[in-house]
Amino acid sequence: MFHDTASVLFGVEGLQVTDAEPGPDGMLEVWAVTGHPAAAACPDCGTVSVRPHEQVLTRPRDVARGLDAVEVWWVKWRWKCCSGDCERKTFTEWVPQVPPRCRMTQRLRDKAAAEIAGRGITPAEAARGNGMSWPSAHDAFAAAAGPLLEQPLGPVVHLGIDEHRRGRPRFAVDEDSGEYVLLADRWHTCFFDLSGEQGLLGQVEGRTADDAACWMWQAGPAWRDYVQVVAIDMCSIYASAVRRMLPRATLVVDLFHVVQLAVKMTGDVRRRVVRGKYGRRGRSGDAEYGIKGLLVRNLEHLRPGQFAKIMDTLGQDAGGQEILAAWIGKEKLRDVLNLRARVTGSTPCERDVRGRLARFYDWCAQNDDIPELLTLARTISRWEDEIVAAVLTGVTNARSESLNRIAKLEARLAYSFRNPANQRRRVRMACTRGTRRSHSATARRSRLVTGRKHDPG
Numbered sequence: 438m439f440h441d442t443a444s445v446l447f448g449v450e451g452l453q454v455t456d457a458e459p460g461p462d463g464m465l466e467v468w469a470v471t472g473h474p475a476a477a478a479c480p481d482c483g484t485v486s487v488r489p490h491e492q493v494l495t496r497p498r499d500v501a502r503g504l505d506a507v508e509v510w511w512v513k514w515r516w517k518c519c520s521g522d523c524e525r526k527t528f529t530e531w532v533p534q535v536p537p538r539c540r541m542t543q544r545l546r547d548k549a550a551a552e553i554a555g556r557g558i559t560p561a562e563a564a565r566g567n568g569m570s571w572p573s574a575h576d577a578f579a580a581a582a583g584p585l586l587e588q589p590l591g592p593v594v595h596l597g598i599d600e601h602r603r604g605r606p607r608f609a610v611d612e613d614s615g616e617y618v619l620l621a622d623r624w625h626t627c628f629f630d631l632s633g634e635q636g637l638l639g640q641v642e643g644r645t646a647d648d649a650a651c652w653m654w655q656a657g658p659a660w661r662d663y664v665q666v667v668a669i670d671m672c673s674i675y676a677s678a679v680r681r682m683l684p685r686a687t688l689v690v691d692l693f694h695v696v697q698l699a700v701k702m703t704g705d706v707r708r709r710v711v712r713g714k715y716g717r718r719g720r721s722g723d724a725e726y727g728i729k730g731l732l733v734r735n736l737e738h739l740r741p742g743q744f745a746k747i748m749d750t751l752g753q754d755a756g757g758q759e760i761l762a763a764w765i766g767k768e769k770l771r772d773v774l775n776l777r778a779r780v781t782g783s784t785p786c787e788r789d790v791r792g793r794l795a796r797f798y799d800w801c802a803q804n805d806d807i808p809e810l811l812t813l814a815r816t817i818s819r820w821e822d823e824i825v826a827a828v829l830t831g832v833t834n835a836r837s838e839s840l841n842r843i844a845k846l847e848a849r850l851a852y853s854f855r856n857p858a859n860q861r862r863r864v865r866m867a868c869t870r871g872t873r874r875s876h877s878a879t880a881r882r883s884r885l886v887t888g889r890k891h892d893p894g
């Protein structure tokens with residue numbers, strides 16, 4: 438390494454800066470010569486040559502200096518190989534930052550890769566910003582991401598499983614029947630670390646029970662034994678995969694989806710009643726239409742006047758009573774979920790949870806003329822153990838949903854992916870970004886001057 442100021446500032450190991458001058462458009466021209474012990478070693482046989490052949494001038498692309506581009510003019514030797522057995526006749530010098538046949542510095546590649554991995558920009562944008570081609574930026578990113586993503590999984594206590602669509606479904610018209618036929622409906626099943634900091638653990642193509650089970654199988658028996666709770670949406674496919682591969686783990690369903698189901702049921706009843714009463718869909722001016730926004734709110738968030746408005750509006754006829762019964766059913770189900778520790782501040786007991794569930798079922802049975810309420814009660818009873826476990830453990834799939842949003846954002850930025858492997862790599866790097874940042878962030882410390890001191894005199 439050279440110790441003259443210009444070479445230290447330039448910072449490419451093995452290159453000595455001989456001249457630097459500002460070029461047109463703020464471009465900086467840097468002239469350099471080689472001074473690396475391995476530079477004259479033949480890339481084939483490794484023999485260090487002592488027979489110069491000719492001088493050549495190359496211009497490897499390099500990182501910018503601030504806002505200005507830097508043009509490197511590297512004057513280097515072409516050597517003749519001294520080994521008699523070597524097939525190579527001549528070769529040019531190389532340094533670790535610019536290996537043989539490379540036309541850009543490694544630090545430029547690293548910069549593009551770090552921008553894609555850390556800032557969430559696309560390879561196309563990184564390529565534009567760094568003056569390289571899309572394949573170069575993409576290859577740099579893939580090479581940097583590979584070792585990070587191949588690290589073995591750390592233990593996970595709470596596992597989340599969710600799915601996301603990996604592209605638009607494709608249809609074609611069947612020539613015989615004239616009907617649309619689904620050609621491809623591509624999904625990824627994703628696995629998340631809900632309790633730790635590992636973010637997105639992995640993805641598999643497809644969303645069958647076998648796809649999910651296969652991923653859990655390859656994670657290894659020790660990893661599987663560590664998982665205590667698995668959170669899923671109300672999806673029987675993933676439930677069967679979890680029961681098969683993680684028989685000892687507690688299965689919980691995400692409570693957001695339970696509430697969503699109850700809110701949808703209230704809306705379904707309201708729409709059916711309104712259609713029966715007016716013979717058309719609801720519109721502004723209808724009494725029921727005026728309270729539709731209030732019906733989806735939580736009871737505890739209603740002001741007294743709003744509560745009275747609901748009661749007044751729905752107490753007037755039999756249809757209104759039906760909507761009211763559905764709304765009360767929704768709130769009775771929410772009573773069950775409100776026992777979780779995050780709401781009450783104390784650990785819930787299973788008997789209380791099951792007691793409130795029984796009251797919800799009881800209400801549904803009293804109003805068995807409302808088909809939507811009965812359907813909801815049936816669905817809830819099918820997932821009863823998982824709902825009770827979710828209330829008791831307080832584990833939710835919220836982090837899976839938030840990371841899924843990042844996964845969808847990556848696909849949007851890329852204007853959708855053609856290559857599933859590229860998509861998995863990009864999404865996984867994006868969904869583990871927070872983890873890497875928390876580990877790599879080092880405190881910036883001031884340092885005592887121990888080396889050469891600045892001496893203006």
Ligand SMILES: [Zn+2]
Nearest residue numbers: 479482518523
């Ligand atoms: Zn050789």
